[in-house]
Amino acid sequence: MTPWIVSHLFLIPAVPLLAAFLIVAMGRARRAAAASVAIAGQVIAFSLAVCAFLPTLSAPGWRACSNFVWFTFGDIPLRIGWLLDPLGAAMLLMITFVSVCIFVFSTGYMAEEVNFTRFFAYLSFFSAAMLGVVIANSLLTLFICWELVGLASYLLIGFYIERPAAAAAAKKAFITTRIGDAGLFLGILWLYSRAGTLLFYDHGHGCIEPAALAALGGAGTFIALLIFCGAMGKSGQFPLHVWLPDAMEGPTPVSALIHAATMVAAGVFLVARMYPLFSFGAVNGITPALEVVVWIGVITSLMAAFLALGQSEIKRILAYSTVSQLGLMMVSLGVGGLAAGIMHLISHGFFKALLFLGSGSVIHGCHHEQDIREMGGLRRKMPLTFAVYAIGMMALSGVPLLFAGAWTKEAILDATHRWPVSAAPYYLLVAGVFLTALYMTRQMIYVFFGTPRKAAEHAHESPAALTVPLVALASCTLLFSLVLTPAWPWLEKYLTGEKASLNPALLIQPGLFTALLVVAAGIISGAWFYRRAGRTDPLETAAPALYRSFERRFWIDELYAHTILKWSAFAARAAALLDRYVWDGAVRGIARIARGVAEFSVNCDERAVNRCVDRGCDATRRFGSKVGGWHSGQIQSYLRALGIGALALFLLYAWLA
Amino acid sequence: MNGTLAAVLAVSMVLFSLGLLAALSRRDAIFMLIGIEMMLAAGNLNLVAFWRYGPQPELLTGAMMALFAMAIAAGETAVGLALVLAVYRHRRTTQVEKLNTLKG
Numbered sequence: 001m002t003p004w005i006v007s008h009l010f011l012i013p014a015v016p017l018l019a020a021f022l023i024v025a026m027g028r029a030r031r032a033a034a035a036s037v038a039i040a041g042q043v044i045a046f047s048l049a050v051c052a053f054l055p056t057l058s059a060p061g062w063r064a065c066s067n068f069v070w071f072t073f074g075d076i077p078l079r080i081g082w083l084l085d086p087l088g089a090a091m092l093l094m095i096t097f098v099s100v101c102i103f104v105f106s107t108g109y110m111a112e113e114v115n116f117t118r119f120f121a122y123l124s125f126f127s128a129a130m131l132g133v134v135i136a137n138s139l140l141t142l143f144i145c146w147e148l149v150g151l152a153s154y155l156l157i158g159f160y161i162e163r164p165a166a167a168a169a170a171k172k173a174f175i176t177t178r179i180g181d182a183g184l185f186l187g188i189l190w191l192y193s194r195a196g197t198l199l200f201y202d203h204g205h206g207c208i209e210p211a212a213l214a215a216l217g218g219a220g221t222f223i224a225l226l227i228f229c230g231a232m233g234k235s236g237q238f239p240l241h242v243w244l245p246d247a248m249e250g251p252t253p254v255s256a257l258i259h260a261a262t263m264v265a266a267g268v269f270l271v272a273r274m275y276p277l278f279s280f281g282a283v284n285g286i287t288p289a290l291e292v293v294v295w296i297g298v299i300t301s302l303m304a305a306f307l308a309l310g311q312s313e314i315k316r317i318l319a320y321s322t323v324s325q326l327g328l329m330m331v332s333l334g335v336g337g338l339a340a341g342i343m344h345l346i347s348h349g350f351f352k353a354l355l356f357l358g359s360g361s362v363i364h365g366c367h368h369e370q371d372i373r374e375m376g377g378l379r380r381k382m383p384l385t386f387a388v389y390a391i392g393m394m395a396l397s398g399v400p401l402l403f404a405g406a407w408t409k410e411a412i413l414d415a416t417h418r419w420p421v422s423a424a425p426y427y428l429l430v431a432g433v434f435l436t437a438l439y440m441t442r443q444m445i446y447v448f449f450g451t452p453r454k455a456a457e458h459a460h461e462s463p464a465a466l467t468v469p470l471v472a473l474a475s476c477t478l479l480f481s482l483v484l485t486p487a488w489p490w491l492e493k494y495l496t497g498e499k500a501s502l503n504p505a506l507l508i509q510p511g512l513f514t515a516l517l518v519v520a521a522g523i524i525s526g527a528w529f530y531r532r533a534g535r536t537d538p539l540e541t542a543a544p545a546l547y548r549s550f551e552r553r554f555w556i557d558e559l560y561a562h563t564i565l566k567w568s569a570f571a572a573r574a575a576a577l578l579d580r581y582v583w584d585g586a587v588r589g590i591a592r593i594a595r596g597v598a599e600f601s602v603n604c605d606e607r608a609v610n611r612c613v614d615r616g617c618d619a620t621r622r623f624g625s626k627v628g629g630w631h632s633g634q635i636q637s638y639l640r641a642l643g644i645g646a647l648a649l650f651l652l653y654a655w656l657a
Numbered sequence: 658m659n660g661t662l663a664a665v666l667a668v669s670m671v672l673f674s675l676g677l678l679a680a681l682s683r684r685d686a687i688f689m690l691i692g693i694e695m696m697l698a699a700g701n702l703n704l705v706a707f708w709r710y711g712p713q714p715e716l717l718t719g720a721m722m723a724l725f726a727m728a729i730a731a732g733e734t735a736v737g738l739a740l741v742l743a744v745y746r747h748r749r750t751t752q753v754e755k756l757n758t759l760k761g
Contacts, residue, residue, distance in 0.1 A: 633757025636681055636689070643677060 003055040005048070007066040009082035012048045012092060013131035013145070016041045016099075020124035023117055034117035035107045038124045042103050045131065046096035049089070056089045061497025065137045065201045079199055083137030086494050087272055087342060091134045091265070094346045097476070098261040098353045099127045101469035105357045106253040108465025109364055113251075119159060123257065126152035130262035134269065139188050139198040139207065142273070146184070146230070146266060150177050153263050157250040169249035176243040180233020184270075187226030191277075194219055200273065208276040216280070224278045224289035228271065228296075235267025235326045238300040242557055244323050245307075248315040252363060255315055256356030259322040260349045268329045268345050275338055284420050285336040291421060294334030298425045301327025303554070305435035309442065309539060310550020313370050314359045317443050321396060322352060324432060328412055331425055337415025339495040344412055346491075347404035347480055351395035354473040358389040361462040361470060362447060369454075372443060373537075377452035381459045384467050386448050388474040393444055395477050397437040397523065400516045404477050407484035409433065411492065414511050430518055437522025438529075445530045665706040673699035686741045686751040690734060697730045 019041025023034045056062050067081030103123060110119055129152050132145030151174075158170025192198055194216050195207040204211060213220060231237070236244035244264070248255055258264060271278065271293065278289045304323035311317045325348050332341030363370055365382050379386045395405035413433070416426045452459070461467075483490040488502045530538055540547040552558070632638075672695055679692030701723040708719020745751050 631760050633760030635753050635756070635759075640681055643681065 002064045002066065005052045005055065006064045006082060006084050009052060009066070009084055009135045012045050012052065012096075012135060013128040015044045015048070015128075016124040016131065017128035020121045020128065023121040023124065026117065028115070028117050031116045034120045035103075038120040039100065039103045039107075041124055042096060042100045042127060045127070046093075046100055049092035049096045052084055053089045053093055056084065056086050056494075060493070060499050062086070063201065065199075067137060067199055067202055078140075079138070079197070079202075080141045081137035081199060081202075082135050083200055084135070086497065087269075088134050090342065090346055090491070090495065091269060092131065094349045095127065095130055095134065095261045095265070098349050098473070099123075099257065101473050102253050102256050102261070102353060102357065105256075105360065105466055105469040106251075108463050109253055109360050110251060111465075115159070119156075119251070122152060122155050122159070123253070126156060126254075126257060126262055130266060133266050137200050139191065139200070142270070143184065143188055146234070146270075147181065149234070149263055149266055150174060150181070153177075153247070153258055156254040156258075157247045159250055159254065163249065166249040169243075169246040173243040173247050176240050177233040180229045180231070180240050182229075183226045184230025184233075187223045187230070190219065190226065191216075191223050194223075208274060210276075210280075213276060213280040216277075220277060220280055221288050224274070224287075225292060227274055227277070228289065228293060231267035231270045231330075232296065233267070234270070235264050235330070236300070236323045237267070237296050237327065237330060238303055239556070241300060241304065241323050242553075242560065245311075245316050245319040245553070248313065248319050252315065252356060252360030255319070256353045256360070259319065259356060260353035264322060264326055265345055265349060268326060268333070268341065271330065271333050272338060272342055272345075275333065278333075279336070282336075286421055290334045290336070292334075294331050294419070294421075294425055297327040297330030297332075297334055298428050299327070300324070301331065301432045302428050302435075305432045305439065307550055307553050308439040309435065310537075310547055310552075312373050312537070312551075314362060314372050314375075314443065314447065315356070315370060317372070317439060318352070318355055318359060321355075321436065321439070322348075324436060325352070325396070328409070328429065328432065331429060332412040332415055335415050335419040335425070337412055339492040340408060340411035340415050342495055343484060343491050344405070344408035347395070347408045347477070347484065350473055350480060351392045351403070351405050351477045354388060354470060354477055355392040355396060357466070357470055357473065358385055358392055361385045361466045362389070364462050364466060365459040367458070372446040374454045375447045375452075375459075376450040377448070378459055379448040381452070382461045384461060385470065388467075388470045389448070390444065391474045391477055393440045397440050398433055398515055398519050399523075400512055400519070404480040404484060406515065406519075407481055410509075410511050410515050411484075413515065414509075417511070430514070433515070433518050434522045437519045438526040441523050441526025442530045445527065662706055662710040665702065665710075669699045669702040669706065672696075672702065684752050684754060686744070686753050686756075687738075689753060690737045690741065693737075694730065694734060697726070701726050701730075 016038075019037050022037050026033055026037070055064070063083075063085040065081050065083045067079050069077040070080045071078055103120070106119065106123065110116055113119060126149065129145050129148035133142055133149060136142035136145060154170045154174040157173050158167050160166040188198065191207055195212040197205060197207050197212070199206045200208050202209070206212065216223065233240045244259075247258060250258070278293065279285070279287055281287060282290070301324045304320045304327060308317050308320035308324065311320060325344070329341040329344050329348070332338075332344060362375070362378060362382065362385060365378070365385065366375055369375065391403070395403035398406040398409040400406045400410070413426065413429060416429055417423075419425060482488075484492075493499060532538060537547060539550075549555070676692045676695030676697075676699060679695060680689050681692075683689055683692065704719045704723045704726065706719075708714060708717075708722075711719065741751055744756060748756065750756075
């Protein structure tokens, strides 16, 4: 007996989508109404998500899907459906809850924005698209929603359309993710051609159920890698990570939404959803596809952590931390820690939304200054923001025991430690954890400690619309750790489909001490190293070349500009030349031949046919006028001629006879 | 062939020539019609003469032929006179040299 909600799962994205259309229809003047409609839509979606969550608690590993025929193409029915399982339900709850917080925050943050209603319409649309990705039971519907997420992110990153940088960032995000999506699309086509269905679960006939996977054979690895291309684009994995920091050109709530609940989560979610494909035929939990995922994740995670050290814009640091954390999640999925990766995705959703909204509060308080070198000493001027930001920072750094991020990060490290292929990812991730603690400490010191610099002098605490969501998210970050601890790993068991049991003895583990040690080292060395943080970064003084390479993001953008962009520009120019001269030339040549034929035919007509006809006409006319002259009009002369003729004939007859 | 037939044919020829003369020389359309009628009468006279002095005068063929020709001639004259009347109404003249719209 499937619950009512399974067949009506589409309502969860439909409600925010409806809200988006409603807001557009209401017009620009209804600002308060637009915000309330958007928030109401999100709250309804959240309640529906709770309704969807409850049945998944009934039994470990509970899963239900509702499939139906969308349309029939020839005699092939195309079936899509909705899927409800622990993974989807947990994501639905996280996305809708974080969205509600961000929407409420936006009412305060965007209060002076002219296009306020448009902003809320886009936000609702964004959230709807992401919810669609989560509930899809078909790779096709997932892909459609996936692209809608891309479209919404394009609209929102480029929300300040009057700023060229924002327009460029929106374009960059859209095109970069599209490169990954091309791979994803190919993977989908390939999978469909092999499996004959795109439904995930279909009572044993779905494309990621064992029967179909066994039929894939060797193609499975390539399909998985193509699908991972899409995930790389959306989740900002190296080498397609370049769009994510630029996406900071969008309004801060959008950054929060992209980095916490939607968009980047979609990539990790896709890999998690397609996990049976990635891990099929695993020996010791290793498949070639998963190995690729691990190494890409490790490179991304460590690289982004380094780059974050050289950034001076408050949101960019967070952007790189997101890239780094996403790498961490990918590693976790790759080494077999599916539950750990998803747990980190969810807890990351909470504390990253908290950090972004906190940075929004800081930016709001500092009159839209985003450079951390212009801030400082905000701890006294914005105490509440400072408190919640510190919670977010400690969760992100992974300070053990209290914070959600710490438990999940520890679970990931634990899973990586047990990876049989290589020990390198584990040590690299530990280095990443150290760097995370370091750059977050740097940011805290720059923003909240020291003496107030230019922008911070007139800073003020933000209004309630901004702080209430912050407090909600902060308490979530703290309370969420209750279901994450090894003593009662409820969420992990929920995701893997086992029963959780309470065992306080497991709370103390060797991994905990490693994490504590690394994080403490990171924070202490950060606090010591950045104790005299000022206009110039201490790292810049100590190692200018290193700092420059972090600041310039390892010149990867420049590398792309000088290779791929240049090549594609060259290809475009070559295509233009080919078009202009070869194809156009051929067309013009054919046109010339046709004109020649036409001219020849005209000449024939005018010179030969027309002249003949003219001559004939002239001769006829001349003959006519000559003969016409014989007609005197006198009947009697005719009669005379007649008589003479008759007489002549008569005489001729007489003579001949 | 005997002298009587020749005499009749001579009369017929004179009649035809007079008719032709009238048709050719008179300027009035009415007289032209009269001339034409005279030529027709000469033709009829020939028919009757060849029948009367022909090999089978008892068969009445020539008389019948002449009778039909006269009936047709009467109809033709009626049409001709009607035409002349119509032309007169239109042009206020029956002088044929003025009726030269057929000139080429």
